[in-house]
Amino acid sequence: MSLRNWVKSCVPPAVLARLRAIRARFAPPHPIQAFVYSDAREVREDxxxxYGEVGDMLTYFAGHDVGVVHKWHHYIPLYERYFAPYRGRPVRLLEIGVSKGGSLWMWRRYFGPDAVIYGIDIDPACAAYDGVAGQVRIGSQVDVAFLHRVVDEMGGVDIVLDDGSHLMEHLPVTLEALFGRLSDGGLYMVEDLHTAYWREYGGGYGSRRNFFRYVDGIIADMHRWYHRHKLVHPAVSARCTGIHIHDSMVILEKGPVYPPVSSQVGTEAPASPN
Structure with missing residues (x-):
């Protein structure tokens, strides 16, 4: 056992959590800019x-005026790209992390009145947003029974957006609990994954707990036809048809998985006459 693991085994979890919080408080700032623009016009222009005119999502984000929604600018064209096919029908969306309620309004405006929109959060104060732009349920994203109850109440789920704790120990638990509940053709999106490189969130550059290491296991599982190793993450890989990785964001597609088949069709061109 390493010295670090030995210390962790001797120190109570509550004390470890407190020490992590203190370390995070005094850690040097990360080399990113959290806020740059101060008004809607500047946001839209940037x-x-x-990214060009990325569709209605830009309008609903830059012109947002109910609650508070905080998103990285490069997320907006990604939302448009991946969510646009679900518009015009009663899509069922579950957002993990309600915060100040603004994103629920943004999804409602984008998907329309027929969408079933739910948000979950561990903060009881978020119950104030229940029934406004969507339904809000209070509970933990690592409480598997709670997650299943919410999906049952929704009547199923087509899109999951994990914008919750961003903790490395939480992300796989939530993914494995919910991916199997997604409808075929559904999407599972995890955002703000720059935290995968931050120790205060349980990650770190090269860390085994970095969520991108978990994703690497899914990639290996998707290519199981070409190696002899067992599935690393069968709860996800058994029905994962594609993975898209962007800056701080991973999108997994759900659907039936078939063994690859290769065909060669056509005929060879006849020899040219002399």
Whole structure:
């Protein structure tokens, strides 16, 4: 056992959590800018200049006026790309992490009145947003029984957006609990994964707990036809048809998985006459 693991085994979890919080408080700032623009016009101009007119999602984000929604600018075209096919039908979306309620309004405006929109949060104060733009349920994203009850109440789920704790120990638990509940053709999106490189969130560059190491296991599982190793994450890999990785974001697609088949069709061109 390493010295670090020995210390962890001797110190009560509550004390370890307190020490992590103190370390995070005095850690040097990460080399990113959390806020740059102060008004809607500047937000819209920055996104449009970098990514073009990305559709209605830009309008609903830059013009947001109910509650508070905080998103990285490069997320907006990604939302448009992956969510646009679900518009115009009663899509069922579950957002993990309600915060100040603004994103629930953004999803409601984007998907329309027929969408079934739920948010979960561990903070009891978020219950104030229940029934406003969607339904809100209070509970932990690592409480598997709670997650299943919420999905049952929703009547199923087509999109899961994990914008919750961003803790490395939480992300796989939530993913494995919910991925199997996704409808075929559904999406599971995890965002703010820059935390995978931050020790205060349980990650770190090269850390075994970095969520991208977990994703690497899914990638190996998807290619199980070409090696002789067992599935690493069968709860996800058995029905994962694709993975998309962007800055701080991973999107997993759900559907039936078939063994690969290769065909060669057509005929060889006849020899040219002399």
């Amino acid at each position: 996104i449009a200049r970098k």
